[in-house]
Amino acid sequence: MLNNQGRPTGVDGAKNVGSATGFATYTGSRGLSQVEGLIYEIGDVKRTGVDFPEVEDFESCLGGMERKEEIGLVGLSEPETMRHYTRLSRKNYAIDLGLYPLGSCTMKHNPRINEKVARIPGLSDVHPLQPISTTQGALDLIDTLAHWLKTLTGMPAVAMSPKAGAHGELCGLMAIRAALEAKGDARSIVLAPESAHGTNPATAALCGYKVKPIPATADGRVDLAAMKEALGPDVAAIMVTNPNTCGLFEREIIEIADAVHAIGGYFYCDGANFNAIVGKVRPGDLGVDAMHINLHKTFSTPHGGGGPGAGPVVLSEALAPYAPIPYVLAGEESFELVEHDVVGGKSFGRMTAFHGQMGMCIRALAYMMSHGADGLAKIAEDSVLNANYVLASLKDVMSASYDGPCMHEALFDDRFLKDTGVSTLDFSKAMIDEGYHPMTMYFPLVVHGAMLIEPTESESKGSVDQFIGMMRHLVKAAKEGETERFLGAPYNAPLKRLDETAAARNPILRWRKTEEE
Amino acid sequence: MTIYYSEDHEWINVEAGVGTVGISEYAQNALGDIVFVEVPEVGDDYAKGDEVAVVESVKAASEIYSPVTGEITAINEALEENAALVNSSPNGDGWFFKIKISDENELEGLMDADGYKKFIAGLE
Amino acid sequence: MRYLPLSSDDRAEMLDKIGVKEIDDLFVDVPPHALLKGLLDLPLHMTEMEVEQNFEAFAAKNVSAGSGPFFVGAGAYRHYVPSSVDYQLQRGEFLTAYTPYQPEISQGTLQTLYEFQTQVAQITGMDVANASMYDGSTACGEAALMARRITRKNKVIVSGNLHPQYIDVVKNATKHTDGIVIVSETTVNKPENLLDQVDADTSCVIVQYPDFFGNINDYTALADALHEQKKILVIVTTEIVALGAIKSPGEMGADIVVGEGQSIGNGLNYGGPYVGLFATRQKYVRQLPGRLCGETTDADGKRGYVLTLSTREQHIRREKATSNICTNAGLCTLAFTIHMTLLGEVGYRQMAKINHAGAVKLAGKLKEVDGVELLNSTFFNEFTVRLNKNAAEVVEALVEHDVIAGLPVSRLYPNNPDFANDLIIAVTETTSEDDMDILVSELNEVLSC
Structure with missing residues (x-):
């Protein structure tokens, strides 16, 4: 026990420190910062924002199952709807508003041409089960994206249906398990470094594997000796993120791959950080057997407040036969969609209805075509350059966890805040007052009070310079004892710190009419 | 009545072959605001070292391992409504469960109050 | 560049x-x-x-659903989405925001999730809903896993009237954790027959409502019987508009309700991204997969929203998490909730009524066609007909005449000759009477020669 990640979650620290200034307003709004109630407080069950025609009387075929009770849904007219969501949107931070330095999340610019082409009716208004003869363009598009992904990774096959990164991990591990089972040797253990993202162990468990953690070396990489020690005939695979979650390239990646192959296991690479190496390094040249690619990271499909994403998985020759259905086959004249495993086939099965995240595939392919082979390599270079520039510009005042060079993200820990009374959380919240979204905090777990900064290639030098200046300013303030600005932060956001403890102790997960009465 | 402590920061208060188990003041402090405790079911058997309960703060979930082998005879139902009892009274009202001890020899591997005091002093 | x-x-x-x-x-x-x-x-x-x-070139090689009479459903439906929905989706503050882990600057996303959770709980008739899964099929797989966690039993009984691709997803999702999936025979009008399969090792029964072939069954008796044996009833709805017309799954006694939310706010998009709906009873909240948004207050006492009960999730619980899901259907939930807010009770119910009325009208017209037999006695906006010819061949023949007549069941059941002539036909508010008449006349022609 005692695996607390050390992050305060109540509001005590923020209470009564520098409360809002100025006069109380009648509405609670302050200028352009407007208070907005729930739809349940501003609408009612009789209002609607959609006009429908009347329906002539007819005899229903519902078999006596008519819904009689009021559901309680409230409606808003169209102007009210527009205002409600526009007001709410303004309470969100977004890439379109500023640098979004979330490490391992790759919050890069989301080009609008991607959105435009995804809405062409010939692509968006196509049903997944309409005749295959009427969807040749869709299959061509999937096949084209597959070609780009295979070329960029140097891998012979790709499964296109996984719906997000974690779903891709599951796809990769299921292919590995199927390949092992085909040899009559399913095995039971998956190795994963301590610094792994939580989805890795969660996925392994879903696949029926026990996870054995591998420690890191002092320089933030997989401890090869410890890993070799842990390898044995019961190890199915190792899951390694490369570049890893400390923002470092695994120098001994080839040795890692060789070692796991030597015991008959497979190498699953978590491709969350592919942005750092796209067009520069092909995972296929590193001994990888399977790797998912987050289209919503490296290839700019929007995060949309938490999704949707897409997680195609590239597979080695050894794993390709086990890929899930459906998949596209390019014939001489036309494309075929294989929706059922062929007789005697080895596919491990189906991960989702239909064909995966087509809308995301369209956006990602538009992004790839925009950059081309030349532009994609530049993405990797500029993202790595921006991160190293941040590292070089902050390491004299903050505590860098590892020496550079880093890849596309720079990891700091909270040693520089020692004796200031300011925590990583406080520091992050103060960044909000400066108009920034905080970096990833308290992850990875291998350093104390982690701060993982990923500027991405979308930022200009001017933007990164301002970010660096802001960070240096806050470090100075913390070291000079200006604790109030940290402990009560944020002061300038729509809300102050929220009481997560109260939310978890007494979960209120929906609006109910009784609350009002 | 004797109280023993484990290196996992559980205490067990033994009375007439039944142990009452909770977590220490040090542990509740380290975990921060406790929001939920998953307790075992009465009648279930656990071996020493088995995962018997889970204590959750907002950002962490920590397993509680049974300090002894035995059968669960009671659980602290008050925790269901008010997990904060673990913070306010870790050694009293915030107890987790009672266990009928199969083998009192197992208690010998645990620390007494003084031993535990030294143990946590050595942690930092 | x-x-x-x-x-x-x-x-x-x-x-x-x-x-x-x-x-x-x-x-x-x-x-x-x-x-x-x-x-x-x-x-x-x-x-x-x-x-x-x-991309225009790719698009030109597809036939878009809106370009002619179109009758395919079977888990994805062509509905009209108001323009204001897409406008809001493309606001950068929604489109280009990350998961709301910093609640002070994410209240926009969080409040919409809270409203979404409430709407989903209301329409399914359940206590609570999560902030979405990838889609209906993966939500269905997660429901099977959740039922197994609750009951600590391995076996999952699946109705043969569940969407066949959903059945495959459930099998795949459970197979490496000692899951056993039993698929029953099709059970139109006799859901209680599923009880024959239930034994001591059974965790849950999964049924669809309306089912894959369009039938509407009352699962109340099934629910009661399962609860007596402490089993879980999972009800799946792939056409969420239906719940504006028919009894909610909660009313029938479902313990977990999963749904495909695509019909509200989201386009066909050739299969994704869609939005998985997931709702349950209060007592099972801690077994839910995925993100949950909850209400709380800030340091000044103002109401606000946060992601909560996160210890269920992979980023904290790791190998013991309730699911490995991280990224979910975020923006698609926003589309759903905005469209539902525009509809309101009045609009949602009227939309359902129009869908049903259209299907009733088309079913009536098809009954008059020689060589068409309507197999359903009940349906919402989708039903199955048996033709006097191979359905896949009929559909291909009609493609030549710019009509997409429906889904031949054989596409999903290629090895079952019983289904060779069966066609599933869906009608929505986008289907005009002209569309119906064209389908009828084309079928008359192709089935009579």
């Missing part, structure tokens, strides 16, 4: 600050043989206009 702001002067200056000579000095940790020396064999960068032209 229009997306890359650094100039070569900037790059030189920054390399200087870092203290290296050239960019590849930052890639020193890469094994030298693996660092590419030249460009990969892919096209070079394109102008925005060229990119668009490429």
